Amino acid sequence: MIDFHTHILPAVDDGAANRDEALTLIEALKREGVKTAVCTPHFDPSRTSLQDFIMHRNRAFQELSTACIRLVAASETLLHDYLFHYADLSPLCIENTEYLLLEMPFLRKWDDSVYTMLSNLISDYNVIPIIAHIERYPAAKGRAIPGRLKAIGCLLQLNTSSLLDAGCRKRAIRLIKKGYIDLLGSDCHDKAVRPPVIIKALQLIEEQAGRDYIRQLEENGLKVFSNIDIRN
Numbered sequence: 001m002i003d004f005h006t007h008i009l010p011a012v013d014d015g016a017a018n019r020d021e022a023l024t025l026i027e028a029l030k031r032e033g034v035k036t037a038v039c040t041p042h043f044d045p046s047r048t049s050l051q052d053f054i055m056h057r058n059r060a061f062q063e064l065s066t067a068c069i070r071l072v073a074a075s076e077t078l079l080h081d082y083l084f085h086y087a088d089l090s091p092l093c094i095e096n097t098e099y100l101l102l103e104m105p106f107l108r109k110w111d112d113s114v115y116t117m118l119s120n121l122i123s124d125y126n127v128i129p130i131i132a133h134i135e136r137y138p139a140a141k142g143r144a145i146p147g148r149l150k151a152i153g154c155l156l157q158l159n160t161s162s163l164l165d166a167g168c169r170k171r172a173i174r175l176i177k178k179g180y181i182d183l184l185g186s187d188c189h190d191k192a193v194r195p196p197v198i199i200k201a202l203q204l205i206e207e208q209a210g211r212d213y214i215r216q217l218e219e220n221g222l223k224v225f226s227n228i229d230i231r232n
């Protein structure tokens with residue numbers, strides 16, 4: 001299992017506070033069957049420079065050089081006008097790929113400018129946006145939104161914990177059953193409040209959508225690491 005969304009790097013965002021907590025989270029991921037974790041600390045271009053973000057991420061990475069699972073550098077980048085000030089966004093993408101985990105604005109509705117920014121990311125920067133936790137945005141409640149995002153050329157990531165959360169569960173299952181979800185992530189932040197919940201979520205996906213869907217998700221993950229375009 002590849003976890004495409006984690007906040008395990010120590011002291012870079014609201015995830016693991018220090019090295020000990022990071023290592024505890026990594027142990028928890030391993031117990032949940034994760035062999036590779038994509039490290040996706042928050043990057044908000046209106047608050048931090050890209051250079052500072054990369055420096056802090058590199059430093060945090062060095063602290064986890066003895067981790068018992070494979071760690072891959074990436075980001076959870078907030079879609080924001082300021083992003084377009086940079087000529088190259090590849091340092092934010094999943095290491096050695098064109099895939100970029102994107103956090104969308106938490107608004108009641110996304111107007112056309114949001115969709116235009118997504119299209120510009122794809123055309124001008126050659127990145128493949130992965131929309132983080134699609135089930136969590138108020139603006140994505142409309143049933144047509146996931147299809148619209150995919151038609152633009154985005155992929156959709158689901159938080160495994162949402163499948164077990166009373167507030168998100170119905171929506172998460174509906175997205176899975178519709179076949180909209182391309183990649184999974186735990187979005188784990190800490191051991192107490194937002195720990196990784198994966199095994200139970202995979203069982204639920206298998207019950208709701210069958211074993212083949214799990215296999216498809218696994219295949220997608222491997223292709224992403226090989227930088228193969230999995231969009232249809």
Ligand SMILES: [Fe+2]
Pocket residue numbers: 005007076132187
């Ligand atoms: Fe996150």
